[in-house]
Amino acid sequence: MRRDVFQAIADPTRRAIIALIALQAMTPNAIAENFDITRQAVSKHLRILTECELVIQKQKGREIYYSLEIEKIKEIDKWLEQFRKIWENRFDQLDNLLLTLKNKKDEK
Amino acid sequence: MRRDVFQAIADPTRRAIIALIALQAMTPNAIAENFDITRQAVSKHLRILTECELVIQKQKGREIYYSLEIEKIKEIDKWLEQFRKIWENRFDQLDNLLLTLKNKKDEK
């Protein structure tokens, strides 16, 4: 079962979990309180998130605190890079167009 | 079947299709040539991408050209925004730490 970040964030519950623990490390029980699914279902999500290294665990007695591995989120950002070039280009083109129009107006 | 962008980009073939047509509009047949799956399977991916508005169609005779709707990609960027704050913060904290260390050294 080769997991990757993109598959991990496909599920809305998992995105919500990520957003939750981004603020502070939390235990599975505490996380589960925020959803209408069982603790075990949350645990499964956490396992998937751990497998693709989006999340790290820290044991504290019998509790396990989960927190976000922010570096992994950057992988998505890295993938976006190729498209960012495109949309910035479009902006430049729009800028140039507006500039051209403005100059033509000024010439009058 | 409520599709969203995150589910759409979860599949690696779909991400490849997106990257392909980001460069130039392409027909399903032309796209399919780049993969080991049938044209019909590509068509299904294109339908999903169209449903969540990541892709737009332009009919030209009996051919249909598919191209990327770059604006929709920005939705992912928007979602990343909340985390970008976090990782920029971490950088700042590191900067401060390094600065503090440097000052201490200079004081000597």
Added chain:
DNA sequence: TATATTTGCAACCAATAGGTTTCTTAATTT
């Protein structure tokens, strides 16, 4: 020491995903 709490794991289930093959429709060539 006995009991309660926190967690992960396994077995199971229904729905969905991603692929295939077959067929239809519409536009282009010959």
Added chain:
DNA sequence: AAATTAAGAAACCTATTGGTTGCAAATATA
């Protein structure tokens, strides 16, 4: 007009997903 080409739709199949319940292990508390 007939044949070819491009594409979507439908039916089907298997693997995966996201959920459940029940159980076992480890730690903490009475």
